[in-house]
Amino acid sequence: MVILGVLDYNICNIANALRALEYIATPKYKIKRVTTIEDIGQCDKLIIPGVGAFKSAMDNFVANGLDHAIIEFASSGKYLLGICLGMQLLFDRSYEFGIHNGLGLIEGDIVHFGNSASNNVASSLGDISNISLYNSANVFVSTNVKIDSSDMKSNEYLCQDSSVGLGKYLGEKIPHIGWNQNFITKQHRLLYGLDDGFYLYFVHSYCASCEIKYIIARCEYICSFPSVVCKDNILGVQPHPERSHKDGLKILSNFLLL
Numbered sequence: 001m002v003i004l005g006v007l008d009y010n011i012c013n014i015a016n017a018l019r020a021l022e023y024i025a026t027p028k029y030k031i032k033r034v035t036t037i038e039d040i041g042q043c044d045k046l047i048i049p050g051v052g053a054f055k056s057a058m059d060n061f062v063a064n065g066l067d068h069a070i071i072e073f074a075s076s077g078k079y080l081l082g083i084c085l086g087m088q089l090l091f092d093r094s095y096e097f098g099i100h101n102g103l104g105l106i107e108g109d110i111v112h113f114g115n116s117a118s119n120n121v122a123s124s125l126g127d128i129s130n131i132s133l134y135n136s137a138n139v140f141v142s143t144n145v146k147i148d149s150s151d152m153k154s155n156e157y158l159c160q161d162s163s164v165g166l167g168k169y170l171g172e173k174i175p176h177i178g179w180n181q182n183f184i185t186k187q188h189r190l191l192y193g194l195d196d197g198f199y200l201y202f203v204h205s206y207c208a209s210c211e212i213k214y215i216i217a218r219c220e221y222i223c224s225f226p227s228v229v230c231k232d233n234i235l236g237v238q239p240h241p242e243r244s245h246k247d248g249l250k251i252l253s254n255f256l257l258l
Helices: 015-024 037-041 054-066 066-075 114-125 245-257
Strands: 002-007 030-036 045-048 079-083 091-094 107-111 176-184 198-204 206-211 213-222 222-231 234-237
Touching: 002 015, 002 037, 015 030, 015 206, 015 245, 030 066, 037 213, 045 066, 054 066, 066 079, 176 234, 198 245, 206 222
Parallel strands: 002 030, 002 045, 045 079, 079 234, 091 107
Antiparallel strands: 107 206, 176 198, 176 213, 213 222, 222 234
């Protein structure tokens, strides 16, 4: 029996995730709602869902010792999947309403990708027609945080321009809500059986900024940003596979098979 834990940390509704997993799971798997350090230790795989504020989630983790339990779980080599806020919590820090430390399981930051970011890119760089998808030098990623070229690795991947240019996206609404395409950047078993450009359902105002080597799929909305990430046994999906019908269920099924 493989125990798949779904972490319930009191700030998210995990019912959709539980229903989706129970729908696809074979008798080999036991889907379990987990809430404690002891629960996490009993799991063979773990999913961190979430909709809400980064700080509130991390405060809950720290208060209940869940942060150390999750880090220990990931260090054991067992597969861990973060969904939406759960994915964001995997990173080093978030700039959502301040600066807040995350679990530090994947190197990178969580940054705002709103209209102000696009406007600031345009105003700070002047001519944006030659911005490369992978050129992160001197890019504003939120109204409060400026990422300077001296702080960046050459292969850092920020929320930024695609080949059509940032101008296309000025005026897009935030938060990013609805169906959008995901473009595969690296083959991985989590995405097995999905066509390039597969659709998933998004609800978010912040996105990951991380090294290219961790990105296995990207999405374009205001900018090009990581939508699916992976570092060894640690995986994250920014959209909601549990709300994304066939393709979303395929991702969850693939996770069960890892």
